[in-house]
Amino acid sequence: MNQTTVDARAPKQDRSRATRQRLIEAAITCLARDGWSRSTVSVIAAEAGISRGATQHHFPTREDLILAALERMFELRIAQVDVGEVQGRPEGRARTVVLRLVEYYTGDLFKAALQVWTAAAADETLRERIVPLERKFAREVHAAAVRLLGADDSDPATHRMIQATLDMARGFGLADVLSDDSRRRRHVAEAWADQLAGVIAQAGEARSAEG
């Protein structure tokens, strides 16, 4: 491959990547704002300012586009959680991590994902494609929570409490869909974080006593 070929190809690849990216971002915007039924491929392509032909070149079906959007939503959401290590005393640390996990399940990215999950609840084909992705996402966010909390996930009580934390955060997200629930949520999340810190500390003490 000579230099000319590389130069000619690189900008084309960049443009292609940028087009793909714009479609994915437009899909997220449309889902969060307009909901599932109105987020058709035509509407998303128009939102992105990309022709229908170019859109179909990148994403042959609506599902292909939605799945790419779902992966991007996850990347952005996990990046909000995994924004840096959390230091400090156990209780403060648990509160910081729980509040980050709550953010993971709120906001426009969660709302866009909720549109896809709910559609998939009544659509077996879509569901079958989404389930393996969601399993992977669930493992990754659990692993991030364990690491940020500095917790011992091999302790069954700790493992379950971290799972419960993620379930609670998911529940907050759903409560926030209809009206702003942030004040109530904060108090509940902090009370919960203190419980979590207690369980993690207990497991730590049991380990020290054994060791």
Next chain:
Amino acid sequence: MNQTTVDARAPKQDRSRATRQRLIEAAITCLARDGWSRSTVSVIAAEAGISRGATQHHFPTREDLILAALERMFELRIAQVDVGEVQGRPEGRARTVVLRLVEYYTGDLFKAALQVWTAAAADETLRERIVPLERKFAREVHAAAVRLLGADDSDPATHRMIQATLDMARGFGLADVLSDDSRRRRHVAEAWADQLAGVIAQAGEARSAEG
């Protein structure tokens, strides 16, 4: 009013009530099975075997029908929780109540409601009608949880833990939408119930010490 009028009217009222009820039940079935976009008034009327005209007589708009269905879903869901008093020692009692609350947020009734909430997330008109209903439902299920747990809701820690329990149960519901999550959920819910029992017991001890 003479006896003849009453006799003539009563069966008509019964028929009318039965028609209304059939439409509401068909709406719940359609939402859970087919999702929001496919649950149009025509589809629901066909599912119920009721003419389009009679349907419009009972429910002038799709929203009217959906709201009536949402109220019915709540009645059925709360009836599952409030199925009888829970006796026994605090830990066992908390487990029983938490498992009932988890049921409140799973199953087809939850899935049907999820379709409505998610549509309302992207539809302000629908949202404005649903929010006051959902506030009322939230107060009622919280009150039922307090009563069944025999907890002192005036204790702030207890109040928040009961809120967290409902949030966690809602989160379980959403996790269960894509694939059967019942095994994982049961372990997490039981671990969580033990924490809740601890907080309730602590509040009780503090009250006894004061009294």
